[in-house]
Amino acid sequence: MPNILLIGNGAREHALAEAITRSEQKPQLFSFMKTNNPGIASLSEKIKLGSYADLDAITEFAAENKIEFAVIGPEDPLNNGVADALSKINIPSAGPTKSLARLETSKSFTRNLVKKYNIPGNPQFRVFTTINGVEAFLNELEGIVLKPDGLTGGKGVQVQGDHFETKKDALKLCEQILAGGSSLIVEEKFDGEEFSLQCLCDGKTVVATPLVQDHKRRFDGDKGPNTGGMGSYSLPDHSMPFLKPKDLEDGLEITRQVAAALLKETGSPYKGVMYGGFIATKNGAKLLEYNARFGDPEAMNILPLLKTDFVEVCRHIIAGKLDKLKIEFEHKATVCKYVVPKGYGLPADHPDAASSKTKIEVGDVGKARLYYSSVDQKEDGLYLSSSRAIGIVGIADDLAQARKIAEEGVNAVKGPVAYREDIGTEALIQKRIDHMKKIRKD
Numbered sequence: 508m509p510n511i512l513l514i515g516n517g518a519r520e521h522a523l524a525e526a527i528t529r530s531e532q533k534p535q536l537f538s539f540m541k542t543n544n545p546g547i548a549s550l551s552e553k554i555k556l557g558s559y560a561d562l563d564a565i566t567e568f569a570a571e572n573k574i575e576f577a578v579i580g581p582e583d584p585l586n587n588g589v590a591d592a593l594s595k596i597n598i599p600s601a602g603p604t605k606s607l608a609r610l611e612t613s614k615s616f617t618r619n620l621v622k623k624y625n626i627p628g629n630p631q632f633r634v635f636t637t638i639n640g641v642e643a644f645l646n647e648l649e650g651i652v653l654k655p656d657g658l659t660g661g662k663g664v665q666v667q668g669d670h671f672e673t674k675k676d677a678l679k680l681c682e683q684i685l686a687g688g689s690s691l692i693v694e695e696k697f698d699g700e701e702f703s704l705q706c707l708c709d710g711k712t713v714v715a716t717p718l719v720q721d722h723k724r725r726f727d728g729d730k731g732p733n734t735g736g737m738g739s740y741s742l743p744d745h746s747m748p749f750l751k752p753k754d755l756e757d758g759l760e761i762t763r764q765v766a767a768a769l770l771k772e773t774g775s776p777y778k779g780v781m782y783g784g785f786i787a788t789k790n791g792a793k794l795l796e797y798n799a800r801f802g803d804p805e806a807m808n809i810l811p812l813l814k815t816d817f818v819e820v821c822r823h824i825i826a827g828k829l830d831k832l833k834i835e836f837e838h839k840a841t842v843c844k845y846v847v848p849k850g851y852g853l854p855a856d857h858p859d860a861a862s863s864k865t866k867i868e869v870g871d872v873g874k875a876r877l878y879y880s881s882v883d884q885k886e887d888g889l890y891l892s893s894s895r896a897i898g899i900v901g902i903a904d905d906l907a908q909a910r911k912i913a914e915e916g917v918n919a920v921k922g923p924v925a926y927r928e929d930i931g932t933e934a935l936i937q938k939r940i941d942h943m944k945k946i947r948k949d
C-alpha cells in the first residue's frame with residue numbers, strides 16, 4: 508500500500524484526492540493543506556494544516572509518514588520549491604521543481620524560452636523593467652495584452668477591449684504594473700477562442716488529456732470581472748467543436764517542443780503537468796500561457812474520466828517512463844459549474860459582497876459529483892469564504908445531459924450563492940463556433 512502525499516486544499520486537489528484513492532493499489536493519502544477541505548480530509552488517512560511556504564513542516568510530515576511520492580496541486584507550493592525540498596529527502600514529486608515551475612511563475616521566462624528555441628505560438632511581445640520604450644511598442648500593436656511577470660491567481664492579465672480601451676489607458680496600466688515592482692510583458696492580442704490543453708510530461712514524453720474550455724468571466728455571457736474560473740466543459744470526442752484538428756496538433760507540438768527546450772535550458776526533466784492555455788486563431792493555435800499544474804476547474808473535467816490508474820500515471824511521470832503506459836480517458840461529456848459566494852469577484856462595497864462567511868446547506872446533489880473548494884467546515888456546518896466554494900460536475904454521454912446533472916447538483920446548494928447558468932449550453936458553444944467561422948472566413 509503506497510503512502511502518497513497530496514499538497515493543496517482546493518476543488519482541483521479534491522479531484523486529485525479522488526483520483527489517487529480510486530487506485531487499485533489502495534494507497535493511503537496524506538494531505539497537507541492550507542485550510543481544511545472536508546472532501547480531501549474525508550479521503551485522507553491523515554491531514555496536516557500549514558503554510559505552503561513552510562518547507563520544514565511539509566518535509567517533516569512527508570518523512571514521518573513514509574511517503575512514496577508527492578502530488579503537488581497548486582502553483583504556490585511549486586513556486587516555493589516544495590518539490591526541491593522533498594527531493595532532498597529522497598521523496599519524488601509529480602510536480603516540477605521551482606526552476607522548472609518558472610514555466611508558470613515567470614511569464615517572461617516562458618516567452619523568452621519559446622523565442623530562443625524557435626518554437627511557434629508566441630505573439631509579438633516585449634519584456635520591460637522600466638517605462639522606457641513602452642509607448643513606442645504599444646504603438647506598434649493593433650490589440651494589446653499586459654501581464655505582470657509573476658503569479659497573479661489568474662487575475663493579473665489586462666486585455667484591451669475587456670479591461671481597458673485606449674493606448675493611453677494601456678500606458679497608465681503599464682506604469683502601475685511597473686510601480687508595483689514587477690516586470691511587465693506587453694503582448695499582441697490574438698482574436699480567437701481559448702482552450703485548455705493539460706498535458707502530462709515526464710521530461711521527454713508529452714501526453715495530451717481531453718481538451719477543456721474554462722469560463723473566466725464572472726457572469727453569464729462572458730461578462731464581468733475575470734475570476735479563477737467559473738466552470739468548464741469537455742466533450743466525448745476529447746476536442747472542442749470550434750477547433751480544427753490542426754489546432755490541437757499545434758498545441759501538442761508546441762508543448763512537446765517546450766518540454767524539450769526546458770530540458771536543454773535547465774538540464775533537468777520537467778515532471779508534472781504542462782497546462783497550456785491556447786487560443787485558436789485564423790492562423791492556428793497560439794500560446795497564451797503555461798501553468799505548471801492541472802487547471803482549476805479543468806482538473807474536475809478530466810480526472811474523473813481517467814481510466815488508467817492515476818498512481819501508475821504519477822509513477823511513470825516520476826520514472827520518466829510515460830511512453831510505456833497507455834493512458835486512457837472515458838469518452839463522455841463533462842460540465843463543471845462552480846458555486847461561488849454571490850459577492851465573489853465584486854467590489855467590497857457591493858451589496859452582495861457580504862455573502863462570504865455565511866453558512867450554506869448542501870442537499871442531495873443527485874448524480875453530480877461534488878468537489879469542495881474554499882469552504883470552512885465548522886462544528887455547526889459549512890461556511891462560505893470569499894472565494895469559489897464548490898465545484899459541481901455532471902458527467903454523461905452527451906453535453907446536454909451532463910449540463911442537466913450539473914444544474915441539478917448546483918441547485919442543491921442553498922445559501923447566498925451564485926453560478927453561471929450558461930456554461931455547457933448549446934447557445935454559448937454555438938457563439939464560439941460562429942466566432943471562429945467569422946475570423947477564419949470559413
Ligand code: GLY
Nearest residue numbers: 721736802803804
Ligand atoms: N482555469 C484557470 C487556471 O487553473 O489557472
